[in-house]
Amino acid sequence: MRELLEAVADGSLSPAQAEAELRGYVTGEAGRFDAARDQRRGIPEAIFAAGKSAEQVVALAETALETTDRALLTRVSESQFDALETHLGERAPDATIDRRGTSVRVTTPHHEPPSLDATVGIVTGGTVDEPVADEAAVVCLDAGATVDRVDDIGVAALSRTLDQLDRLREADVLIVAAGREGALPTVVAGLVDTPVIGVPVSSGYGHGGDGEAALDGMLQSCTVLSVVNIDAGFVAGGQATLIARAIDAARD
Template sequence: SRRGIPEAILAEGKSTAQVVALAETALETTDRALLTRVSDDQVDALRTALAESAPDATIERRGTTVRVVGSDFDQPELGVTVGIVTAGTVDKPVGDEAEIVCADAGAMIDRVDDVGVAALTRTLDQVERFRDADVLIVAAGREGALPTVIAGLVDTPVIAVPVSSGYGHGGDGEAALAGLLQSCTVLSVVNIDAGFVAGAQATLIARAIHSARR
């Protein structure tokens, strides 16, 4: 593990056997394993394998992200809140990816879903929660306006994640990415669908705040 952030196993494009083997190794060496972009079949195979090799391990799954925690894992606690906000249904798995990374590091999570700018009052209703977070991850697809809007309403640092929803020109998350890089409010950006990177960056900031608090 680099910088205290666990190396995640990107399951997509790997064989089920490879994924299981990599997860078992991670579990042995770091007491837990983090897997992203996991298919249903890969999860099933993982369950079967771990029932044998690590029967005490707990398997958490959110969207396409999986975290396996060994019985010896010494869960840290940071006492710092990462707000994780998603605009629409399709943005949720990206938020999940970020959430599992932050939770693994012991951050407290405040998760807010379905506050896309098409129904702005729902967004505005949550402003206090956004302000109470120590750091915010905001994931949005299509035109990706949500992180820009939220960053204009809070003092919290915002990490924006463009999501690969939408079709036609600017689809695959490119419109959201370009818009976030051009944002007229202050925020920093990670790559399209890179929930893992956003979570890891938020964790580094949360740790800095945690150290300062002590």
């Protein structure tokens, strides 16, 4: 405790960093940021940008960078990203921004990226599934896993799936995102011996086209797979990260 107080007093530690050390979270005007989640859970807190103002997103990202040297953001709109980019240009011009669709990862030069000896295959049925897959990829890359993207291999033309079978079998864990009837994760899970995480995507026509048909289909899969909620790329990425970390530990 005394060391923390002395560090705050001499300016080598900010109040937010000290609060993160003591409580595990930091409280600001935009809400609380769980700075200790990565150590406690193995997956960092992500800033869910949807429904927040640009100012709130920027404030939470700044808190994340100050306390953990990185920030993960999901469902970021164009206006929110513009505000974030402007703020970082003024306050943290040496920060690195990795934007993938509506997901953003920001790191400072002080961040020490981890490395996992594990590969996560991230598969999409079609182009419309890619933003959800991007969200999963950001989480896995942040954890240090190798990500192998295999896009646009939906079962409407089964040959597209079978053409990539050897590649799919090389992954340690697979995330498979698909909309419409959601058949792709079931097909893939029946052809590989690695864990498969199905992600239903809210794409399609009319009844069930909001992802419910895909979700129901995956839940009723006769081949073994895990299923997350509709469009829940972050959750799938987090689950794959935990599996990849266990594989890395076993290989060590």
